[in-house]
Amino acid sequence: MSEKSNHIVIIGNGISGVTCARNVRKKDPEVPITLISAETEHFFSRTALMYIYMGHMKYEHTKPYADDFWEKNAIQLKSGWVSRVDFDNRLLHFQKGEELRYGTLILATGSKPNKFGWPGQDLEGVQGLYSYQDLLSMEKHTPSITRAVIVGGGLIGVEMAEMFSSRKIPVTFLVREKRFWDNILPDEEAGLVGRHIREHGVDLRMETELTAILDDGAGKVKAVETSSGEQIPCEFVGLTAGVSPNIAIFTDSELATNRGILVDERFRTNLPDVYAIGDCAEFKTPPGPDRKNIEQVWYTGRMHGETLAHNLTSKNPVSYKPGIWFNSAKFFDIEYQTYGHVPARRRDGEWSFYWEDVSGKIALRLLFSKADQLLGVNAFGWRMRHAFFDQAIRKGWPADKVVSRLDRANFNPEFYRDLQTEFIQAYNRETGKSLPLPKRSLIQRLIGSRA
Numbered sequence: 001m002s003e004k005s006n007h008i009v010i011i012g013n014g015i016s017g018v019t020c021a022r023n024v025r026k027k028d029p030e031v032p033i034t035l036i037s038a039e040t041e042h043f044f045s046r047t048a049l050m051y052i053y054m055g056h057m058k059y060e061h062t063k064p065y066a067d068d069f070w071e072k073n074a075i076q077l078k079s080g081w082v083s084r085v086d087f088d089n090r091l092l093h094f095q096k097g098e099e100l101r102y103g104t105l106i107l108a109t110g111s112k113p114n115k116f117g118w119p120g121q122d123l124e125g126v127q128g129l130y131s132y133q134d135l136l137s138m139e140k141h142t143p144s145i146t147r148a149v150i151v152g153g154g155l156i157g158v159e160m161a162e163m164f165s166s167r168k169i170p171v172t173f174l175v176r177e178k179r180f181w182d183n184i185l186p187d188e189e190a191g192l193v194g195r196h197i198r199e200h201g202v203d204l205r206m207e208t209e210l211t212a213i214l215d216d217g218a219g220k221v222k223a224v225e226t227s228s229g230e231q232i233p234c235e236f237v238g239l240t241a242g243v244s245p246n247i248a249i250f251t252d253s254e255l256a257t258n259r260g261i262l263v264d265e266r267f268r269t270n271l272p273d274v275y276a277i278g279d280c281a282e283f284k285t286p287p288g289p290d291r292k293n294i295e296q297v298w299y300t301g302r303m304h305g306e307t308l309a310h311n312l313t314s315k316n317p318v319s320y321k322p323g324i325w326f327n328s329a330k331f332f333d334i335e336y337q338t339y340g341h342v343p344a345r346r347r348d349g350e351w352s353f354y355w356e357d358v359s360g361k362i363a364l365r366l367l368f369s370k371a372d373q374l375l376g377v378n379a380f381g382w383r384m385r386h387a388f389f390d391q392a393i394r395k396g397w398p399a400d401k402v403v404s405r406l407d408r409a410n411f412n413p414e415f416y417r418d419l420q421t422e423f424i425q426a427y428n429r430e431t432g433k434s435l436p437l438p439k440r441s442l443i444q445r446l447i448g449s450r451a
Contacts, residue, residue, distance in 0.1 A: 012108030013037035016278030019305025027313035054166040111243035111279040120213030145235040152241030265319035277304035290341035339389040340376030383411040
């Protein structure tokens with residue numbers, strides 16, 4: 001592995017590429033590693049972009065490693081955009097005319113915001129939010145604007161809405177579905193999120209589609225037109241209708257692609273010594289039950305990098321096994337966690353118990369199979385322990401066992417309300433069970449009496 005001819009070149013310095021580079025270096029102190037990106041000189045936390053805009057952080061706070069980390073670990077950083085890959089000769093061609101030869105090539109090119117051919121989608125002031133350049137563009141185009149319009153009801157859209165709200169910029173949010181994120185969330189959870197977004201002053205328009213973005217005559221956006229024929233004046237349009245693998249430079253090459261770069265369970269492509277990880281990778285076969293061929297979240301990208309690094313430095317390669325699905329996000333000030341799989345529409349034979357606090361800001365859904373085995377969890381405003389639900393889903397715990405042990409799952413701060421007691425009381429009423437209530441501390445009783 002440490003032969004000088006086996007130069008490892010990684011295109012992309014996001015979480016997948018950086019994790020792979022770091023873990024290869026831990027195992028092999030000699031192999032040459034080059035990490036390529038023109039987005040930023042150093043790796044940063046992409047999920048923190050919104051907090052830079054909101055003034056909670058500065059860019060330098062988002063870099064997990066000191067700038068000299070890369071030199072100390074003999075990971076060479078190369079700034080530049082790759083325009084073409086000559087796979088036959090193992091040669092990268094850069095936009096500025098440079099070339100770089102590789103022995104092993106790792107493609108970690110990430111995602112790009114979706115565009116669907118809307119008239120005016122390339123006007124100035126129309127963009128997504130994925131890269132650091134996107135953040136700089138937002139900073140450039142949003143001072144003193146009177147209104148922003150966001151298109152597409154996903155997590156990035158909510159982040160963008162919160163960013164604008166932090167600067168008191170009026171926001172109109174166009175979502176084509178009947179309820180917010182209702183292709184992911186069941187009706188009750190989708191309704192909770194939609195109400196919460198509106199409570200933060202966002203003009204949320206459901207069942208409304210973008211038809212065109214209008215030009216002010218100087219190449220800048222002046223308004224959007226919706227499916228109802230309405231024109232909404234604005235100076236900025238955020239395109240947040242999902243992301244797609246960033247693979248444009250590979251689609252006319254011999255590299256096998258579909259929506260993403262096709263890989264097997266070890267991240268191998270159809271070409272020798274060429275691998276793909278992170279958002280750009282598409283598994284030929286999903287890596288587990290209820291897993292998708294493309295999973296574009298932070299922790300899966302990290303696991304991709306770790307698994308590939310192991311396989312490149314070990315005589316005992318392994319298949320990628322991500323385990324039980326989980327994810328977390330934030331809808332303004334409501335934290336969201338999901339474990340396992342909770343589909344938007346319940347499948348035959350499944351049943352669930354859903355509880356929502358009277359405030360409409362705290363909720364918990366437990367989904368079970370016909371055989372009473374836990375399949376998935378949605379939690380809103382209630383912090384849960386990952387390890388608890390990972391074990392409960394893997395072992396297929398029955399409903400009564402899960403509900404009676406929720407105190408072990410609870411990860412809320414000290415002195416927080418005793419949500420478990422309220423949940424069990426509701427569960428007992430609806431199911432006719434008589435599960436015992438947990439013993440509450442004096443603090444919990446006092447908090448409960450004032451709630």
